[in-house]
Amino acid sequence: DAKTTQPTSMDCAEGRAANLPCNHSTISGNEYVYWYRQIHSQGPQYIIHGLKNNETNEMASLIITEDRKSSTLILPHATLRDTAVYYCIVLQRNSNSGYALNFGKGTSLLVTP
Amino acid sequence: GAGVSQSPSNKVTEKGKDVELRCDPISGHTALYWYRQSLGQGLEFLIYFQGNSAPDKSGLPSDRFSAERTGGSVSTLTIQRTQQEDSAVYLCASMGGAGANVLTFGAGSRLTVL
Numbered sequence: 056d057a058k059t060t061q062p063t064s065m066d067c068a069e070g071r072a073a074n075l076p077c078n079h080s081t082i083s084g085n086e087y088v089y090w091y092r093q094i095h096s097q098g099p100q101y102i103i104h105g106l107k108n109n110e111t112n113e114m115a116s117l118i119i120t121e122d123r124k125s126s127t128l129i130l131p132h133a134t135l136r137d138t139a140v141y142y143c144i145v146l147q148r149n150s151n152s153g154y155a156l157n158f159g160k161g162t163s164l165l166v167t168p
Numbered sequence: 169g170a171g172v173s174q175s176p177s178n179k180v181t182e183k184g185k186d187v188e189l190r191c192d193p194i195s196g197h198t199a200l201y202w203y204r205q206s207l208g209q210g211l212e213f214l215i216y217f218q219g220n221s222a223p224d225k226s227g228l229p230s231d232r233f234s235a236e237r238t239g240g241s242v243s244t245l246t247i248q249r250t251q252q253e254d255s256a257v258y259l260c261a262s263m264g265g266a267g268a269n270v271l272t273f274g275a276g277s278r279l280t281v282l
Contacts, residue, residue: 091271098172098259098273099211142211146269156201156271160210 058082059143064163067137073130075162077143080124088119089146090128092139093161099142102128133166140164170194172274174260180280181250189245189277193262200243201271202235203259211259217243250281 060078067073079088089104103110103117105126110117116129130137142161173192181187193200202214213227217237228234232250237243247254257276263269 087269089270098261098275099271101270101272104270140210156216157213158203158211 058145058157059159061141061143061159061162063160064165066165066167067130067133069135069166069168070132073128073133073137073164073166075128075130075141075143075164076125077128078125079143079145082123082145086145088117088123088126089144090115090117091142091144091158092137093142094136094139099158102141104146133164135166135168138164138166172260172262172272174258174274174277176277177275178278178280180282182282183252184249186246186248187250187279189247189258189260189279191243191245191260191262191274193241193243193260194272195241196264197262197272198240198264199262199269200237201261201263202243202245203261204229204256205259205276206256214245214258247279250279252281255279255281 087104087106090102091099092102093099103112103115105117105119107119107123119126140161140163142158144156144158175190179187198219200217203211204214205211215228215235216224232248235245257278259273259276261271261273263271
């Protein structure tokens with residue numbers, strides 16, 4: 056039970072913005088939304104996280120809806136190297152109790168030339 | 169170390185043999201996770217250690233799987249009497265300390281059971 060749902064796959068043209076959606080309708084007030092990506096044959100890599108405000112870093116932007124039930128990861132100018140599986144998870148920021156993080160199957164993003 | 173280190177990076181074994189996979193987390197990280205990823209599949213949670221608390225073993229697929237974490241640092245995942253369906257990449261991740269809970273993953277240990 057991953058607590059999030061994502062489309063199985065998406066395509067994006069190189070240079071265009073990639074918008075990856077995630078539904079987390081059962082998110083609780085103290086849970087953050089985290090995004091990771093996994094490039095083939097590598098371990099997952101942290102991208103960005105947020106609570107309720109939109110966030111931006113050097114890799115991506117994160118847009119969280121006002122009701123926090125969904126979010127969108129935006130890669131503003133996708134490159135071929137952004138081809139990867141993108142995982143959206145929810146996590147308590149300061150969890151000191153057992154917390155099984157279930158990643159689900161993520162969205163397989165294919166960036167095409 | 170600077171990152172999460174896993175060994176061996178590749179392991180080929182015969183069905184029925186036992187294997188041990190090692191994870192060296194980032195120094196100071198109190199939480200340590202093991203995941204399994206079969207070919208073309210997502211990450212499957214196996215076990216979670218947090219400080220001195222009892223580990224969350226709810227993801228272990230059978231009693232052939234066990235893990236321990238000694239001294240709150242290095243962890244070993246042991247698979248006894250390996251089966252072909254155990255073939256997968258086993259990923260370790262750690263997190264903790266001040267700031268955001270950011271999981272940092274190792275490169276994984278690829279296990280092939282013949």
